[in-house]
Amino acid sequence: MAGVEDRVIAVTGAGGGLGREYALLLARSGAKVVVNDLGGARDGTGSGSAMADAVVAEITGAGGQAVADYHSVATEEGGAGVVRTALEAFGRIDGVVSNAGILRDVAFHKMTHEQWDAVIQVHLHGTYHVVRAAWPHFREQGRGRVVVATSNTGLYGNFGQANYGAAKLGMVGLINTLAIEGRKYDILANAVAPQAATRMTEDIAPPELLAKLPAAHVAPIVGHLLTDECADSGTVVVVGGGLCTRVQLYESKGVTFADVPTIEQVGERWAEITDMSGAVAAVNRVG
Ligand code: NAI
Incomplete structure (x- = not known):
């Protein structure tokens, strides 16, 4: 894959699932990767360095370049920390894949403020914190790439996921404006709505469906959106099991x-x- 060689790309939530696939493919394609992961459970509780470390070991063991980062993207300090890790390890930041995520599924009438807030903090505020920290560098160097992980739940809704859906469509609202503000600096901002078998979906979708949705299918699309060749911005692409489509308002x-x-x-x-x-x-x- 041309276009990401020597690019420094931070992938949040890259210690497992889709983020790990993104990090592995980007590193195989010559990028220098910040493997960020808080290392907690699916609901966002707990933390640890093992997940990010394992992915970095996999990359460096195969001859690629990567550095681990354990910040939580959910805070301003954490977002800044992810970008600082890129600058300290590789001297620059060229792209952010905002992929870190958690679930606190519950029907809306039972949803507590804590369940609402935890999900919004990681997905929506987490995207803001990391991209906001990278943005001045993108502007200064006249180039930057942002890819955010949205979801069909944001686009269409899903029972029990009001918090998650609100955060995920909020991220589309964010890239729409980043695409406008970034245009004259060659900063592109796009969204991917993945469909993949990971710990996030293991008990949500039926096994027969998940068997057709390996996470590896999504990574090349994210890779393309990080390249120099990509000229699109503000697009939403749905990707899963080999099918890749664009979704747009009519x-x-x-x-x-x-x-x-x-x-x-x-x-x-x-x-x-x-x-x-x-x-x-x-x-x-x-x-
Ligand atoms: P996953 O649970 O395997 O990956 C999420 C990663 O984010 C985990 O490794 C977790 O430790 C990390 N993380 C959580 N909170 C964090 C924080 N505060 N700071 C840093 N890292 C944190 O799930 P999966 O499926 O790989 O999800 C990746 C992204 O794709 C998520 O944003 C998810 O919402 C989105 N997505 C996934 C879909 C799927 O079909 N798997 C469908 C639609 C969206």
Whole structure:
């Protein structure tokens, strides 16, 4: 794979699952990889260095370059720490893959503030903390790559995952604006919605389905989004089991009211407003 050689890329949550696959492929392709992982359980409890260390050992054992980082992305200090590790080990930062994640699944009516907050902190704030720390370096060097891990739960919803879905679509909102603000500095920001068999999905999807979704399928897409050749920004790509598609907003033809309508007039034309036949790719006309 051309385009990531000698690039310094921080992958958060790279001690297992998808992040590990990203780190291994990037290192095999010549990148210098910061393998960040807090090393805790799926729900975010606990911590340890073993997960990140094992991936670094795998990479360096195969002749690649990697350094371990154990910061939690959920704090400002942790996000800054990930970028500092890249600068100390390799002297620069070229890309961030914001992949670290946890689950605290529960039906919304039972969801506590703690369950809501823990998930938002890791996924949404964690992405902010790491990307925010890397951003000045990207601007200064006139190049940067951001890939965030969104999810079908953010795009479509999923029972028991209100916290996770809100965080995941928040990350799409973030890359939409980063794509705009980064454009003139050759900073690209894209999102991948993976579908893969990992500890996160092991008891959520049926085994027959998971058998068709090896995490390795997702890594080349993330790799492409980190290359010099990639010119797209603000895109959302769904990847799993060999299928790779782009998801985009579409807008109905809609209805124009010449005067402020009554509630009843809105009701009368509701079917027309929401009719998606003839819908077109949505563009922002208002700002
Ligand atoms: P995973 O649980 O194997 O990986 C997540 C990693 O993040 C773990 O190694 C964990 O230790 C690390 N982590 C958790 N909190 C952290 C923190 N505060 N700081 C640093 N590291 C932390 O799960 P998987 O499936 O590999 O997920 C990777 C990403 O992809 C997640 O963001 C997940 O939400 C997303 N995703 C995965 C899907 C799938 O099908 N596996 C579906 C949609 C999204």
